[in-house]
Amino acid sequence: MFADIMKYKELLYFLVHKEVRIRYRNSFFGFFWTLLEPLGLMVIYTIVFSLILNVDDSAKGQNIDHYFLYVLSGLIPWTFFNNSMKKGTKALSGSSSLIKKVYFPREIFPVTMLLSNLVNFIPAFALVIAVALIVGQPIYWDQLALLPAFILLQSVFILGLAFLVSVLNVFYRDVEFITNLLLRGWMYLCPIIYPISFVTESNNAMIQQFEWLYFLNPMAVIISLYHGILYQGQTAPLEYVGYSIGITLLVFIIGWVVFKRLNRRVGEVI
Amino acid sequence: MTMEAIVVNNLTKHFRKAYDKTLKGYFISLIKREKRYKEFTALNDVSFSIKKGESFAIIGKNGAGKSTLFKTLSGIIYPDSGDIQINGKVAPLIELGAGLSRDLTGAENIRLNCAIFGLDKERIEEVYPKIVEFSELEEFIHTPVKFYSSGMKARLGFSIAIHIDADIILIDEVLAVGDKDFKKKCYAKMEELRDSGKTLVIVSHSLKPLRKICDRALILERGKVVEIGEINEMIDKYQDEKKEKKAKKNKKGA
Ligand SMILES: Nc1ncnc2c1ncn2[C@@H]1O[C@H](COP(=O)(O)OP(=O)(O)OP(=O)(O)O)[C@@H](O)[C@H]1O
Ligand SMILES: [Mg+2]
Numbered sequence: 001m002f003a004d005i006m007k008y009k010e011l012l013y014f015l016v017h018k019e020v021r022i023r024y025r026n027s028f029f030g031f032f033w034t035l036l037e038p039l040g041l042m043v044i045y046t047i048v049f050s051l052i053l054n055v056d057d058s059a060k061g062q063n064i065d066h067y068f069l070y071v072l073s074g075l076i077p078w079t080f081f082n083n084s085m086k087k088g089t090k091a092l093s094g095s096s097s098l099i100k101k102v103y104f105p106r107e108i109f110p111v112t113m114l115l116s117n118l119v120n121f122i123p124a125f126a127l128v129i130a131v132a133l134i135v136g137q138p139i140y141w142d143q144l145a146l147l148p149a150f151i152l153l154q155s156v157f158i159l160g161l162a163f164l165v166s167v168l169n170v171f172y173r174d175v176e177f178i179t180n181l182l183l184r185g186w187m188y189l190c191p192i193i194y195p196i197s198f199v200t201e202s203n204n205a206m207i208q209q210f211e212w213l214y215f216l217n218p219m220a221v222i223i224s225l226y227h228g229i230l231y232q233g234q235t236a237p238l239e240y241v242g243y244s245i246g247i248t249l250l251v252f253i254i255g256w257v258v259f260k261r262l263n264r265r266v267g268e269v270i
Numbered sequence: 271m272t273m274e275a276i277v278v279n280n281l282t283k284h285f286r287k288a289y290d291k292t293l294k295g296y297f298i299s300l301i302k303r304e305k306r307y308k309e310f311t312a313l314n315d316v317s318f319s320i321k322k323g324e325s326f327a328i329i330g331k332n333g334a335g336k337s338t339l340f341k342t343l344s345g346i347i348y349p350d351s352g353d354i355q356i357n358g359k360v361a362p363l364i365e366l367g368a369g370l371s372r373d374l375t376g377a378e379n380i381r382l383n384c385a386i387f388g389l390d391k392e393r394i395e396e397v398y399p400k401i402v403e404f405s406e407l408e409e410f411i412h413t414p415v416k417f418y419s420s421g422m423k424a425r426l427g428f429s430i431a432i433h434i435d436a437d438i439i440l441i442d443e444v445l446a447v448g449d450k451d452f453k454k455k456c457y458a459k460m461e462e463l464r465d466s467g468k469t470l471v472i473v474s475h476s477l478k479p480l481r482k483i484c485d486r487a488l489i490l491e492r493g494k495v496v497e498i499g500e501i502n503e504m505i506d507k508y509q510d511e512k513k514e515k516k517a518k519k520n521k522k523g524a
Contacts (some may be wrong), residue, residue: 007388008385008386008388010385010389010390010391011382011385011386013385014381014382015387016380018374018378018382052282095371095373095408097370097371098369098371099346099370100346100364100371101345101346101362101364101365101368101370102344102346102362102368102369102383102386103345103346104361104386137424170290171291172291172296173291173292174292174293174294175293178293222416264348265348266346267341267346267348268285268341268347269291
């Protein structure tokens with residue numbers, strides 16, 4: 001796979017460049033425009049959950065200062081995931097005019113999608129760190145040093161899923177619709193608006209029972225890893241990090257195999 | 271060195287005629303227990319070979335499977351059985367708007383296609399002005415392709431295909447919409463390419479120019495090879511067949 005992609009690096013560069021340029025047509029403003037969604041959501045969630053539902057009172061007990069920053073530091077990686085999935089479903093079906101007329105390795109499309117979203121995500125996360133410095137939130141540098149590893153884990157997970165949904169969406173156009181629906185629910189299964197201790201230290205018997213299930217969701221673990229950079233004690237237990245790496249690799253392999261199999265008929269179905 | 275540019279043996283392709291490309295449709299037909307697809311044979315045991323430097327025409331009626339054949343040759347569609355050997359780099363020019371991305375401008379499409387066909391940066395900068403010049407689209411080169419007329423798309427597609435250093439060029443009916451001057455220019459270019467040793471495979475419904483450009487031809491009918499032979503002979507045969515059928519019809523009508 002990587003040999004193939006290296007052979008087409010000129011093409012990959014062109015496609016990523018094109019995607020990014022379309023988004024940043026007006027460079028500086030373009031960047032903030034991509035932040036509009038996570039920032040808007042941050043304001044909404046902060047109002048609803050801290051002012052109305054008082055989540056942040058109980059969060060304060062867990063050493064979570066600056067609730068808005070906690071929300072933002074989870075929302076930015078989540079937005080990376082969310083946008084990648086939304087774009088991922090259309091990665092092939094949106095390029096039908098090309099796919100029908102010329103052949104080149106089609107895995108380039110999901111990879112392009114991932115790289116162009118990565119280009120958005122990295123400066124956005126740098127902004128989170130900057131905000132943390134401004135409001136005086138401590139930064140755990142040992143965790144920050146692991147940031148590339150967190151990003152890599154998330155990218156592999158995204159790419160595996162993108163392989164899967166992009167090719168399925170060629171055959172069944174409502175995969176796009178179902179993916180969008182699942183993403184909405186999925187967000188609440190990640191520690192974004194609530195601290196992870198709501199799960200790990202809950203008194204509710206049912207939550208205790210299903211804790212392991214909660215952490216089988218790699219995105220919950222990945223978001224918690226990002227949180228760990230700013231908030232001590234918000235990282236998922238280490239054994240679950242291990243599980244997540246395993247599941248991520250499994251998802252990647254499944255996505256890749258399905259993609260390769262279905263790819264044979266993409267040219268005629270699309 | 272092999273002498274053959276393209277060798278095709280017993281190529282067969284079935285299409286499934288899907289009814290509904292949604293999961294909803296899939297489940298509905300599952301519940302109703304209806305057959306989800308009909309099979310349709312688009313290519314049926316097709317075999318032929320084309321020598322290097324040869325110009326080869328493929329003629330046949332609408333729906334005969336000509337474009338499908340080109341798509342399998344260029345790797346866009348996988349055949350069900352049979353094998354294809356291709357010696358050299360292929361530039362496919364399949365149907366209108368070949369390989370053009372609607373949202374990109376003409377200039378971007380040129381660069382995109384050059385990258386797809388493995389040209390490096392330097393080479394792209396080298397051929398870019400030639401492509402623009404040949405297409406005569408200087409004025410519209412920074413306009414998104416979705417605002418192009420069909421003839422303009424054909425111009426761009428043809429200009430790209432002949433400049434990407436391919437050894438084999440597949441041309442599928444792309445000149446049908448070009449204006450007279452451009453057609454003339456393209457036919458001249460094709461002869462020039464043929465004389466410079468490139469392999470051309472041409473699908474066209476305008477038979478007259480084929481006589482001049484091509485050496486041999488293949489008649490395809492409903493996915494089957496009817497005959498392969500010298501170009502003039504094949505075209506005459508193909509036209510006679512048509513006339514015969516027409517005559518029969520007229521008789522019946524009378
Ligand atoms: N992707 C596809 N899925 C299902 N059927 C297809 C597909 N592509 C082509 N067909 C069918 O295969 C047959 C051959 O089509 P093809 O496009 O190869 O014809 P053609 O010879 O190029 O015709 P024309 O002269 O009109 O261009 C047609 O009956 C068409 O309906
Ligand atoms: Mg055709």
